[in-house]
Amino acid sequence: MKTPLTAPISEIFCSIQGEGLYMGQRQVFLRFAGCNLACGYCDEPAALDAAAAEPMTPGAAAAAVIKLARAKKAKNVSLTGGEPLLRWEFIKALAPLLRKAGLTLHLETNGVLHRGLAAVKKLVDVVAMDIKLPSSTGGKARWADHRKFLSCVPEKTFIKAVLTSKTSLADVKRAVSLAAAVRPGVPFFLQPATARRGKARAPSAKFVLEAGCLASARLGRVKVLPQQHPLWGVK
Numbered sequence: 484m485k486t487p488l489t490a491p492i493s494e495i496f497c498s499i500q501g502e503g504l505y506m507g508q509r510q511v512f513l514r515f516a517g518c519n520l521a522c523g524y525c526d527e528p529a530a531l532d533a534a535a536a537e538p539m540t541p542g543a544a545a546a547a548v549i550k551l552a553r554a555k556k557a558k559n560v561s562l563t564g565g566e567p568l569l570r571w572e573f574i575k576a577l578a579p580l581l582r583k584a585g586l587t588l589h590l591e592t593n594g595v596l597h598r599g600l601a602a603v604k605k606l607v608d609v610v611a612m613d614i615k616l617p618s619s620t621g622g623k624a625r626w627a628d629h630r631k632f633l634s635c636v637p638e639k640t641f642i643k644a645v646l647t648s649k650t651s652l653a654d655v656k657r658a659v660s661l662a663a664a665v666r667p668g669v670p671f672f673l674q675p676a677t678a679r680r681g682k683a684r685a686p687s688a689k690f691v692l693e694a695g696c697l698a699s700a701r702l703g704r705v706k707v708l709p710q711q712h713p714l715w716g717v718k
């Protein structure tokens with residue numbers, strides 16, 4: 484007998500989007516467990532352990548999301564993580580069910596798994612793509628993967644790069660150059676880390692100003708925007 488398609492889902496909840504271009508929008512969040520990276524500033528360590536999460540089928544996950552969206556009057560769903568694109572086959576089955584219910588799909592991703600993106604890009608409406616600055620994450624550089632990823636994102640995409648006390652201006656410059664070369668009109672968010680963000684410390688005000696100035700010199704749609712949901716006291 485064929486094993487049913489499932490994915491480890493760590494939580495499904497309704498809240499207000501606290502980051503990026505759709506900040507302030509009511510959304511249902513479907514959080515996948517498991518990630519291919521290990522950023523030092525990760526604020527979702529509970530979502531990294533796929534083995535501890537509940538395996539759900541696309542049908543069960545869609546039913547739970549649609550029920551919550553209707554109860555809370557939400558029109559948008561964020562597929563978040565962990566890293567959702569580790570489960571691109573699951574998303575291929577899930578997305579049409581959510582769209583059929585009239586929901587708009589946002590994909591929040593670390594911007595590395597370009598093959599997974601290629602498989603689902605026509606099924607999602609918005610992509611919120613991270614560019615992982617190695618000096619921020621403490622991990623290895625992902626420039627080549629980010630370039631391939633950005634080359635195949637849908638029209639409605641924005642980029643986010645997290646700044647910490649360890650971030651180098653050279654990394655910010657490289658991320659900006661990448662965006663300018665591949666997608667010059669893309670909205671680009673510099674997100675200073677908040678104290679709540681894992682073990683990371685916030686960058687200095689001087690560094691944030693310098694990074695913002697550097698990015699604005701090359702890109703037309705740059706904003707400095709820290710996470711808002713910790714300030715609002717919501718999830």
Ligand code: SF4
Pocket residue numbers: 518519520521522524525526527564565566593
């Ligand atoms: S990509 Fe996101 S979920 Fe994965 S370790 Fe980094 S911050 Fe955490």
